[in-house]
Amino acid sequence: xxxxxxxxxxxxxxxxxxxxxxxxxxxxxxxxxxxxxxxxxxxxxxxxxxxxxxxxxxxxxxxxxxxxxxxxxxxxxxxxxxxxxxxxxxxxxxxxxxxxxxxxxxxxxxxxxxxxxxxxxxxxxxxxxxxxxxxxxxxxxxxxxxxxxxxxxxxxxxxxxxxxxxxxxxxxxxxxxxxxxxxxxxxxxxxxxxxxxxxxxxxxxxxxxxxxxxxxxxxxxxxxxxxxxxxxxxxxxxxxxxxxxxxxxxxxxxxxxxxxxxxxxxxxxxxxxxxxxxxxxxxxxxxxxxxxxxxxxxxxxxxxxxxxxxxxxxxxxxxxxxxxxxxxxxxxxxxxxxxxxxxxxxxxxxxxxxxxxxxxxxxxxxxxxxxxxxxxxxxxxxxxxxxxxxxxxxxxxxxxxxxxxxxxxxxxxxxxxxxxxxxxxxxxxxxxxxxxxxxxxxxxxxxxxxxxxxxxxxxxxxxxxxxxxxxxxxxxxxxxxxxxxxxxxxxxxxxxxxxxxxxxxxxxxx
Amino acid sequence: xxxxxxxxxxxxxxxxxxxxxxxxxxxxxxxxxxxxxxxxxxxxxxxxxxxxxxxxxxxxxxxxxxxxxxxxxxxxxxxxxxxxxxxxxxxxxxxxxxxxxxxxxxxxxxxxxxxxxxxxxxxxxxxxxxxxxxxxxxxxxxxxxxxxxxxxxxxxxxxxxxxxxxxxxxxxxxxxxxxxxxxxxxxxxxxxxxxxxxxxxxxxxxxxxxxxxxxxxxxxxxxxxxxxxxxxxxxxxxxxxxxxxxxxxxxxxxxxxxxxxxxxxxxxxxxxxxxxxxxxxxxxxxxxxxx
Numbered sequence: 001x002x003x004x005x006x007x008x009x010x011x012x013x014x015x016x017x018x019x020x021x022x023x024x025x026x027x028x029x030x031x032x033x034x035x036x037x038x039x040x041x042x043x044x045x046x047x048x049x050x051x052x053x054x055x056x057x058x059x060x061x062x063x064x065x066x067x068x069x070x071x072x073x074x075x076x077x078x079x080x081x082x083x084x085x086x087x088x089x090x091x092x093x094x095x096x097x098x099x100x101x102x103x104x105x106x107x108x109x110x111x112x113x114x115x116x117x118x119x120x121x122x123x124x125x126x127x128x129x130x131x132x133x134x135x136x137x138x139x140x141x142x143x144x145x146x147x148x149x150x151x152x153x154x155x156x157x158x159x160x161x162x163x164x165x166x167x168x169x170x171x172x173x174x175x176x177x178x179x180x181x182x183x184x185x186x187x188x189x190x191x192x193x194x195x196x197x198x199x200x201x202x203x204x205x206x207x208x209x210x211x212x213x214x215x216x217x218x219x220x221x222x223x224x225x226x227x228x229x230x231x232x233x234x235x236x237x238x239x240x241x242x243x244x245x246x247x248x249x250x251x252x253x254x255x256x257x258x259x260x261x262x263x264x265x266x267x268x269x270x271x272x273x274x275x276x277x278x279x280x281x282x283x284x285x286x287x288x289x290x291x292x293x294x295x296x297x298x299x300x301x302x303x304x305x306x307x308x309x310x311x312x313x314x315x316x317x318x319x320x321x322x323x324x325x326x327x328x329x330x331x332x333x334x335x336x337x338x339x340x341x342x343x344x345x346x347x348x349x350x351x352x353x354x355x356x357x358x359x360x361x362x363x364x365x366x367x368x369x370x371x372x373x374x375x376x377x378x379x380x381x382x383x384x385x386x387x388x389x390x391x392x393x394x395x396x397x398x399x400x401x402x403x404x405x406x407x408x409x410x411x412x413x414x415x416x417x418x419x420x421x422x423x424x425x426x427x428x429x430x431x432x433x434x435x436x437x438x439x440x441x442x443x444x445x446x447x448x449x450x451x452x453x454x455x456x457x458x459x460x461x462x463x464x465x466x467x468x469x470x471x472x473x474x475x476x477x478x479x480x481x482x483x484x485x486x487x488x489x490x491x492x493x494x495x496x497x498x499x500x501x502x503x504x505x506x507x508x509x510x
Numbered sequence: 511x512x513x514x515x516x517x518x519x520x521x522x523x524x525x526x527x528x529x530x531x532x533x534x535x536x537x538x539x540x541x542x543x544x545x546x547x548x549x550x551x552x553x554x555x556x557x558x559x560x561x562x563x564x565x566x567x568x569x570x571x572x573x574x575x576x577x578x579x580x581x582x583x584x585x586x587x588x589x590x591x592x593x594x595x596x597x598x599x600x601x602x603x604x605x606x607x608x609x610x611x612x613x614x615x616x617x618x619x620x621x622x623x624x625x626x627x628x629x630x631x632x633x634x635x636x637x638x639x640x641x642x643x644x645x646x647x648x649x650x651x652x653x654x655x656x657x658x659x660x661x662x663x664x665x666x667x668x669x670x671x672x673x674x675x676x677x678x679x680x681x682x683x684x685x686x687x688x689x690x691x692x693x694x695x696x697x698x699x700x701x702x703x704x705x706x707x708x709x710x711x712x713x714x715x716x717x718x719x720x721x722x723x724x725x726x727x728x729x730x731x732x733x734x735x736x737x738x739x740x741x742x743x744x745x746x747x748x749x750x751x752x753x754x755x756x757x758x759x760x761x762x763x764x765x766x767x768x769x770x771x772x773x774x775x776x777x778x779x780x781x782x783x784x785x786x787x788x789x790x791x792x793x794x795x796x797x798x799x800x801x
Contacts, residue, residue: 337699338699341698344690344693352708354712363695417699
């Protein structure tokens, strides 16, 4: 169906894809795994000659035996969508915000003169036909992704290229969308080339797996065998980032003793107008304890974190830190913020692009006018977060560093103030798989060395299994279940927790 | 830290290269340099008697070429000398008024954007008020109420031209404050001064710089207009006041084009220069505009 022969793609002097040969048979499902920058998206776009002009291509892309590069413009137009179609990354941006989704699904059918019904397509992706009249912003993330899939199916193609189709979706919705794709592939005997950084997503949908690293395919084989006995170290690193919950080899944290409480919230409630984001939450974090707060987007977990930081005022209830309620303004609030530090999700936007590493780390020291030699304090904090040698990193600007290095800078900035609690909002969600483990190990080491407690907010149950002592599950503003990691993840009591756990795609699929 | 300075120097050098690549911007800068040179040097080079009405000997309304390059005015003074000496006031008023106007606009814009809520809304309504009254009418009203003088003109122009800067700066402030690094700064314990001083202002400043050059152009035209309407400082020579005199003495009916045209061209040249420089700077700062 699809054959790539010695495909190489250059952007200027940089090779994004190097000498890749790959085939997808009729009815075969192939997962293409890789980190950001590995060239997997470039490869996906080359199938339909969708690459920007600046890309130089050598080698050949054969679609049903025909070279895509040599097709005439008219032939290429005819082939696009009727033979192969694409489910693009980020449904919000790939859909036109000012047109109804029904019209957008019908667009390829009109262009190609294919007959078909939008209602039927919607039914296939398990959406009610009435949704055809909705605009993209009226749909949820999962519904938008279904619309994208309906669109890809419109002209009855035989190959679908899906680029990160479920990234940014919550676990339960992700499981539904993946199930849908599996069903459609089976029913219509489609070929599927699915691109993702998430090995567990790929193994739950695809029979075969190819792993890309720095533009090259480093490993290829049956999905199950690639996962269970990876030959390339990079594959092993990718696999480790999606831990099997319950497996002792993925549990990095030791057994935590019972500790005295450091932070406690009492019946905390936060309202935004009529909307109740946080609804009576009582949560406790002990000294040197790592607590994972798990929930989907919209469950109120970020609002809870902001309230604990004193960035958002509670509507009722209170936050107690070290035996005293946290101050709401003035000098006392400023002093409190020395004790509790925030680590944000995306380190590239959490640092001012105009400030060097040195300035970013020294910012807190300057705000609190901490006595002592600024330069040596900054160096110590940077080395503590394992950016060594510090002198090499201090003058760099954020855009010169990688995601993992930037997250270390953010952590260093927090450590410089000698906090006792770290509130981390999805600290590894935007990082590549191979870096994820390092950052988690750093958090654990800091806990051991400095008795630093952490409240980690995440949607990723695997992360909780990796490092947390206790887990609290948040759903619609309430904590529905909390307890030790083993209790909550291995023996869930609440129905929602069970649903969440069942939806986690696993690399050890039967 | 010397590394920081090194980097700033390279950043400035890169900015200059991007600016220098635009011929119109460089032409504007050259024209501006010439104007500044004339403004500084002319008062020193012109003899005390040359512009004294009581001492000039040349006949009035003499056309160009007959001993005077651009002819003479109604008192027999050389128009060429008048125009060159008028540069200083036009530039001075233009620059100070624009500086003052942009300072007010930035202050109000950042405050409204940063604090938001009730205070922000109030400040923006005040801004809207100044935006809807015709600037020229307000400026005329102000300069006829306040005592005559250069200070009044500057104040009148500044008070009428700040709202657009305030709006632009407020929008940019809102955009910057939505970025996560501002949240991080707050979580580190940074107060209002820290957030606005360290994060918002540096991000807004490039925009303000461009706005200043464009406001100077407006201020120069406004100064000339006010002076032309006879609201200027009667003791100082400017292009606007020359046009005012020409009008009063009936230069049009005497067909003395040489009295009207040169000050007008002077205004056009300087305003054009500032606009060219401003547009070129805008392109340097916002690469998306590069064609």
